[in-house]
Every structure is written in structure tokens, then in C-alpha cells.
Amino acid sequence: MADGVPTWEEVARDHGRFLYNVAFRLAGNDVDAQDLVQEALIRVRKGLETYEPGSLEGWLARIVTNVFLDEVRRRRRRPTEAFPSDPDYVLPPTPGADEVTEALSDEIQAALARLPDEFRVPVVLCDVADLSYEQISAALGVPVGTVRSRLHRGRRLLRAALSRETA
Amino acid sequence: MSTLPEPDDRLSGYLDGELDAGDRAAVDELLARSDAWRGALAEVQWARDAVRRLPWHEAPAGFWDDVTLEGLGATAPHRWRHPFRVIAGAAAAAAVVVALVVPLEDRDPASTSSGGASRAATATTSPDRNSVKSESGTTGATDDSGLLEDMLNVALDPFDW
Numbered sequence: 001m002a003d004g005v006p007t008w009e010e011v012a013r014d015h016g017r018f019l020y021n022v023a024f025r026l027a028g029n030d031v032d033a034q035d036l037v038q039e040a041l042i043r044v045r046k047g048l049e050t051y052e053p054g055s056l057e058g059w060l061a062r063i064v065t066n067v068f069l070d071e072v073r074r075r076r077r078r079p080t081e082a083f084p085s086d087p088d089y090v091l092p093p094t095p096g097a098d099e100v101t102e103a104l105s106d107e108i109q110a111a112l113a114r115l116p117d118e119f120r121v122p123v124v125l126c127d128v129a130d131l132s133y134e135q136i137s138a139a140l141g142v143p144v145g146t147v148r149s150r151l152h153r154g155r156r157l158l159r160a161a162l163s164r165e166t167a
Numbered sequence: 168m169s170t171l172p173e174p175d176d177r178l179s180g181y182l183d184g185e186l187d188a189g190d191r192a193a194v195d196e197l198l199a200r201s202d203a204w205r206g207a208l209a210e211v212q213w214a215r216d217a218v219r220r221l222p223w224h225e226a227p228a229g230f231w232d233d234v235t236l237e238g239l240g241a242t243a244p245h246r247w248r249h250p251f252r253v254i255a256g257a258a259a260a261a262a263v264v265v266a267l268v269v270p271l272e273d274r275d276p277a278s279t280s281s282g283g284a285s286r287a288a289t290a291t292t293s294p295d296r297n298s299v300k301s302e303s304g305t306t307g308a309t310d311d312s313g314l315l316e317d318m319l320n321v322a323l324d325p326f327d328w
Contacts (some may be wrong), residue, residue, distance in 0.1 A: 012234055013243040017225065024224040034230060108217050126183065127218040127259065133185045148185065152176035162217070 008045050011060070016041075019060050020052075020127075021080045025124045036071070040064040051167055057137035061129035062139040065121060072117055104162065111161040118155030120151030171197060174207035182212055 006014070016037070023036040040063045047063065112120060125131045125139060133151075137144045174197075180186040181194045197204045 008236065010299070012231075017223065017232065020226045021224050025221070026225060030227055033224075034226065037226070039232070045236065103219055104217075108221060112218065113310075123218060127215055128221070133180075133183070144185075148180050149176045151183075152179035152211065155179060155211045161208045161216040162214070 005048060006053055008041070009057070010046070011044055012041060015057060015060055018066055019059055020123060022129045025109075025112060025128045026065065026121065031047050032071075032162070036064055037068050039071075041065045043067065052158060054064065055135070057070050057129065058131055058135050061124050061125055061131055061140050062135070065125060069117075069121070088091070107162060108158075115154055115157055119150050119157060122151040122156070123154040126151055150166065171201050171204070174201075174204050177205070178208050178211050180214075181208070265296055 019040060020033060023040070024030065024033040027033045027036055032131065036114065040060070043063050043066075046062065047059075053058065086142050112123065115123065122136055125136045126133070131139070133144045133147045136147045136151075142150075177186060177190055177194050181191065186194065194204075198208060
């Protein structure tokens with residue numbers, strides 16, 4: 001590493017797992033996640049020439065998100081099951097997050113994968129990649145207020161979907 | 168007595184520490200006064216925590232073995248970076264070739280050698296293609312041989328897939 005700028009090999013070795021985890025949560029399956037990671041690492045190689053030391057994982061999350069969004073645009077991704085436009089209905093009692101996560105991680109992942117892209121991406125960037133609203137705003141090119149709105153909506157949709165599945 | 172606003176996206180900002188001091192104080196007050204706000208906060212926090220506590224998802228075994236600059240083929244066309252797709256494409260092409268070659272080998276040798284002339288003669292004597300019968304009695308086989316040859320040539324063109 002020179003001047004705080006990692007080499008490509010260091011990025012792949014030290015941050016590959018992070019990159020893959022974010023890619024998987026964005027894409028919802030391993031096949032697409034592998035493609036995303038490969039393409040992202042190619043862009044990382046080019047990007048390192050101009051990379052300025054900072055939040056490396058934030059930078060990586062932004063790259064893999066851009067790859068994902070490019071792919072979404074390119075493919076005009078297959079339609080996903082529509083979530084209700086308004087999830088305002090009675091929910092069962094809220095169980096502990098630990099209990100649910102251990103028992104229902106597959107269901108949570110499935111519900112996450114079914115979220116429309118515009119809601120899933122901010123949720124993943126905030127709750128998986130741990131980016132700030134400002135970083136998400138920069139990554140997606142939308143105002144911070146829009147990030148907060150979409151994130152909130154995505155969480156409510158997730159909660160509603162999981163309530164139906166666990167009822 | 169004023170009506171309280173409905174719970175809104177400030178709750179997510181509140182949980183994430185992304186509100187300014189004014190908004191944070193306002194949400195604190197709403198939470199203190201409203202069951203609806205407290206209930207909504209619990210729901211959003213549940214979803215937030217559920218995603219945050221998802222187990223780390225690992226790449227399939229062997230994936231990272233191929234992740235090198237050379238392995239990624241950074242300068243190669245995109246499709247060549249996916250060996251499974253290339254293999255599947257080659258298998259599909261082979262299946263097409265087999266499907267075309269087998270009928271060609273089974274047809275009457277006489278019609279094979281005469282080629283286009285045979286087709287012309289057949290067309291002259293039998294305007295209805297579907298009613299043509301070869302010597303072996305197979306409906307349509309003789310008349311389709313030229314078409315199959317053309318298709319085979321297309322399938323074997325190495326620059327066309």
C-alpha cells in the first residue's frame with residue numbers, strides 16, 4: 001500500500017468478503033452476485049488510479065451499487081412480486097430481532113430480494129454496507145431527503161412482508 | 168388540543184442518528200406523546216435490526232481462487248469472463264449441429280448429390296411442397312435438404328454466435 005492507497009490485490013483479499021456480501025444482498029442470488037463482484041473488481045482496478053484515501057468500503061459499496069444499477073438498466077430486470085402500495089395494516093407483536101434473525105434469515109433475505117430496487121438499494125447500503133445517508137445520496141445521485149424517505153419505506157415494506165410470512 | 172402528525176420517515180433518521188438537533192427533539196416529543204409513533208418506531212427498528220443482523224453471506228467455495236486480474240480477463244469481452252455461459256453456449260451450438268446433421272445423413276444419397284437442381288425439378292413437378300414424397304416415402308424430406316444445408320452453414324459460421 002502506497003500513500004494509503006491499497007493495491008488491487010489488497011482490496012480483493014481484504015475487502016472481497018465485504019464486497020460479496022453487499023453484492024449478494026443487492027442481487028439476491030449468488031450467480032448475479034459473482035458477476036457483480038467480478039465487474040466491480042475490474043472497475044476497482046481502474047478506479048484505484050484516481051482513488052483518494054478515505055472510506056474504502058464506502059467507495060467499494062458505491063462501485064458495486066453502480067455495477068448493480070447499470071445491470072438493472074441493461075437487463076430491464078425481470079419483474080418482481082409487487083409489494084403492497086400501502087402496508088398500513090395490523091401487524092403481529094414484534095418479536096426480538098435476535099430470535100427472528102436466527103430463525104428467519106432466509107425469509108428476511110427473500111423479502112429483501114423482493115423489495116423494488118429503489119427501496120432495496122438504500123436499505124442494503126445503510127443496513128448492510130453501513131453507509132451514511134450522505135454517502136448513499138452521493139452513490140445514488142439523489143438528495144438526502146429522498147434517501148431517508150426510500151429507506152424508511154423499504155423498512156416498512158420489509159416489516160409488512162415478514163409479518164405476513166410469519167403470521 | 169392540536170392533532171399530532173402521522174409517523175413519518177423521520178423515524179428512520181432518528182434510528183440512524185441522521186436527524187439534526189431540531190428534528191430529533193421534535194421526534195422525541197412525539198414519541199413521548201403518541202402510542203402510534205412509538206409503535207411505528209418499534210416496527211421500523213425491527214426491520215432495521217433484522218437486516219443488520221443477517222449473517223455474513225460468503226461466496227461459493229472456489230470463487231476467490233479465480234479472482235485475479237488475469238482470471239477476470241479485464242481486457243476480454245464481457246461474455247468471455249463467464250466460463251459456464253461459454254460452455255452452455257457451446258453445448259447449445261453442438262446440439263443444433265447434431266440436430267441438423269443427423270437428418271442430412273439419413274436422407275436419400277441421390278438427392279444429396281443433385282442439390283439445387285433436384286429442388287428445382289421437384290418444384291416444377293410438385294408445386295405443393297407438403298405433398299412431395301421421396302423414394303423412401305418420407306414426406307417433405309427431399310425438398311427440405313437444401314434448406315437444412317443452408318442452416319448448417321449458418322450454424323457452423325464461427326463468427327456468427
